[in-house]
Amino acid sequence: MSTSVKRIQAILIKDYKETSRNMAVSSMLFLPLILAAFYSRAGFDSIQGHFMGINFTFTMVCTYIQCCLIAEEKEKNTLRSLMLSPASTPEILIGKSSLTFLSTMIVIVGCMILTEYMPGNVAVMAIALILSAVFYLAVGTFLGLYAKSVMESSVIVLPVLGIFSLGPMAMAFVDSYPILKIVEWLPSTQIILLAEILEESFTLGDLVQPFAAIIGWIVVATIATIIAFNKRMVD
Amino acid sequence: METIIEVSHLKKDFQNESAIRDVSFKIEKGEIFGFLGPSGSGKTTTIKILTAQLLASGGKVRIFNEDAKALKQPASRSRFGILTDNSGLYTRLSVEENLLLYSKLYNLPESSVKEALTFVNLYEERKKRISVLSKGMIQRVTLARAILHKPELLFLDEPTSALDPVNTKHIYEGLRKLNEMGTTIFLTTHDMAEAEILCDRIAFLDAGEIRAIGTPSQLKRQFGDDSLTVELTDGRKEVIGKGAEDAKQMFEWMQNNLVDRVMTNEPSLGDIFVQVTGRKLL
Numbered sequence: 001m002s003t004s005v006k007r008i009q010a011i012l013i014k015d016y017k018e019t020s021r022n023m024a025v026s027s028m029l030f031l032p033l034i035l036a037a038f039y040s041r042a043g044f045d046s047i048q049g050h051f052m053g054i055n056f057t058f059t060m061v062c063t064y065i066q067c068c069l070i071a072e073e074k075e076k077n078t079l080r081s082l083m084l085s086p087a088s089t090p091e092i093l094i095g096k097s098s099l100t101f102l103s104t105m106i107v108i109v110g111c112m113i114l115t116e117y118m119p120g121n122v123a124v125m126a127i128a129l130i131l132s133a134v135f136y137l138a139v140g141t142f143l144g145l146y147a148k149s150v151m152e153s154s155v156i157v158l159p160v161l162g163i164f165s166l167g168p169m170a171m172a173f174v175d176s177y178p179i180l181k182i183v184e185w186l187p188s189t190q191i192i193l194l195a196e197i198l199e200e201s202f203t204l205g206d207l208v209q210p211f212a213a214i215i216g217w218i219v220v221a222t223i224a225t226i227i228a229f230n231k232r233m234v235d
Numbered sequence: 236m237e238t239i240i241e242v243s244h245l246k247k248d249f250q251n252e253s254a255i256r257d258v259s260f261k262i263e264k265g266e267i268f269g270f271l272g273p274s275g276s277g278k279t280t281t282i283k284i285l286t287a288q289l290l291a292s293g294g295k296v297r298i299f300n301e302d303a304k305a306l307k308q309p310a311s312r313s314r315f316g317i318l319t320d321n322s323g324l325y326t327r328l329s330v331e332e333n334l335l336l337y338s339k340l341y342n343l344p345e346s347s348v349k350e351a352l353t354f355v356n357l358y359e360e361r362k363k364r365i366s367v368l369s370k371g372m373i374q375r376v377t378l379a380r381a382i383l384h385k386p387e388l389l390f391l392d393e394p395t396s397a398l399d400p401v402n403t404k405h406i407y408e409g410l411r412k413l414n415e416m417g418t419t420i421f422l423t424t425h426d427m428a429e430a431e432i433l434c435d436r437i438a439f440l441d442a443g444e445i446r447a448i449g450t451p452s453q454l455k456r457q458f459g460d461d462s463l464t465v466e467l468t469d470g471r472k473e474v475i476g477k478g479a480e481d482a483k484q485m486f487e488w489m490q491n492n493l494v495d496r497v498m499t500n501e502p503s504l505g506d507i508f509v510q511v512t513g514r515k516l517l
Binding site: 004006007009010011013014017018021022076077078080081082084085086087088091233234 | 286287288289290307309310312313317321322323324325326327328332335336337339340341342380
């Protein structure tokens, strides 16, 4: 069965129209940009500082907005209507993720411009950012499928915001609390480690760990999301 | 005749409660089949199982000669349309934007939107957002979406429950037209008059079981008593049967110019429902 670009596009256009009329969700796009502008003016010129805004975009725009969009579809029973249409599971999931993905990428570029961050290797960083976005989208979709309402979705997404946005900061306390070494494996930490690698001369072997970790997170989150979606197809 | 829906010994349990106990019926191509019963009798559960939104606990369901699970396949979903009590419409979008989305999902030309909106008498309201529409208008938009792709099989769960008499009549005419074009209709309702107007066959569902099934006239014959009530000019009301003595009595009244009105005592579908279930339809 082939995936129809026309159907994906139809869902994307629908989401764009709906979200642009939903101030509660669309205003979220500005928060990471405000944070990035603040960091830039405050003079935080480190990789950690640049990625504060980027990781915040992943959780606040990518996961949070995606979670709200899916939860709203569920709450208003529109997701079931989509599921009863000829659109397949991949078409619905890709279509429902496209707007959030594009918004995330635009806001990340905005954050990078505001903090004047230029990665050591733009192509490698672009791939890492795209892969990270896929992971955060999957988490947002998964949480949205489990939330009973939009209100609940904005609560259950909070631990994700905390763990993935602020997790990398815990690396500063690893010497005192070795257990915190676990945060090294978060995708938000791995992308910072990758950015640091890209600032110096590197070999392909140096890229294996961060990419493998991010891809590992994607695989787990995507499988969980597909299982949750298929469960939601029946009562 | 081609069988479109075949249900045998269908059961559905929710935890310790049986929503559907042992339901069997067949629907032939081109029929309008009415599933009548009070709230909580299992009508919506049956529709959900038939459209693969709910798994049955037992029994067999075949749609288009395939297991109902086949309706989960995207290609099969174009073959049916559904209207439920949950509209599933995007409230921030206009009527037209909602239907345009579905016309693209079904790979239909944009003209299908105009056709469907004209069918439900809403074309003039197409630019209005769903959030400002009345319940009845939302019901009509949902119906327009269900028929947008001219499905072979249409599931309607209480289709006119929120409509005024004028729009109800308009929808009845439209459904008849759709049916004449070959659409098989599975309709659930607790409105006996609606069932009588629309349905070729009817099943009475009560507490998850079918109590009676047949055409309206078959059911009336089966549960009626064939008697007549005669109103006489002197104010008396007499009930007579079909026997020779009754005929003689009637002849005598007529000869004496005593007959004012003659009425059949044919039961309404509501009367039959009370007779077979022992309770009124609420």
